[in-house]
Amino acid sequence: MHSRSVAIVTGGSRGIGAAISERLTVDGYAVVINYAGRRDDAVALASRLVAQGGEAVALQADVSDPVAVQRLFDATEARYGGVDVLVNNAGVMDLAPVAQVDDAAFDRLVAINLKGSFNCMREAAHRLRSGGRIINFSSSVIGLRLETYGAYSATKAAVEALTTVLSRELRGRSITVNAVAPGPTATDLFLEGKSPELIERMAKMNPLERLGTPADIAAVVSFLAGPQGGWINGQVIRANGGMV
Template identity: 70%
Template sequence: MTTDHSQPSQGESQKAAIVTGASRGIGAAISARLARDGFAVVINYANGADTAGDLRRKLEASGGRAMTFQADVSDASAVARMFDAAEATFDGVDVVVNNAGVMVLDTIAASDDAAFERVMNINLKGAFHTMREAARRLRHGGRIINLSSSVIGLRMERYGIYAASKAAVEAMTAVLSKEMRGRAITVNAVAPGPTATDLFLDGKSPETIERLAKLNPLERLGTPEDIAAAVAFLASPDGAWINGQVLRANGGMV
């Protein structure tokens, strides 16, 4: 484990957010947007300490406060240590964004147990570990924001395991929103459509990418910043009355 952070100012009461899988792609965009909106940010990563460190320095250069924390979200003890570090550095946690995820595509018939376990360990068990810590530790009025996927509605071939992991996250989102009664904590999910990230683009032909971009009426891929804007809304005071919902940020695809 490596921890790298800037020290908070004495007497400062700033809201803090943990973003999992935050070193690149959508997670990095979410971290940057929340920092711009005034949050101190915990940049979680499993691999790629250099990339996470570069993002931290970028946020600090823009006047933000950030720390990096290496943790595999499938490891419950590592997630607990991440919350410990966030509380020690920023005096508490107000927002948790469950963004860490992996995508393994194949038909159900051709998928092996290793692929199933890898996707479920990160996408579902990882989200569970983080939601559980957030439910125990978030300050009054906090936000839990889970990343789902619009492939649940599309039901595309070869996405069976991935879609199943995200469908389970949506179910837990709805349940946890009710369990937070009395603490003014909202629990929602954002379900991106096809978004121009390395995770999405990897292994796809230009023709496939173009076809997927045309599925929504706006006829383009989403950007990480599009998704970050949806997350920022739910994390903001303007999102306080949204609870137990799935916001499908996909350009109108489904």
């Protein structure tokens, strides 16, 4: 039996996911860095974390495929003996006014953000050891109700609904289910294609007057995954500097 607690981080190869993977290895977890297509990024991150004294491995799975998600949990159990923490971080963003969202974009958002999160939650509900943690990812844009974020926000609102319901369904197993809803966070994905003026304006939207960092979000995940967060359950934590 493996002595460390074991965490799966979906979409764990870059941005917020990579920061979470790193933070959880520092916290002492064996971390499975899940990726869909970015194998090189995931393998390089796992190698770096191992070199720093952590326990990490990169495993491929498209979360929108339920069979792939089962295999991901199978492989994790085979390697480490069980799963204690699921961080449901994998997601995509595609922005357009509702009137202009094409079917392919809508289907991709639903397949990855909603069905992908659901597939992982469903598997975790069967697989997680007693005392485990499920940490989903929403977004603070739900509260902002920004134009062009309609379809994206809809997938995240659904994740929030599932979070609360699943937390009640896992009664008696000491497993908590929560969601983290970041505000604007300085990742490559976020900064790409935005003017300095727009970035500055978004940074000023919260009273702390800065963008979040991936490490800020990873700290919230660390809290929820660890013993200090054990009494938080069925909640959405808006990690956004007080924006909404």
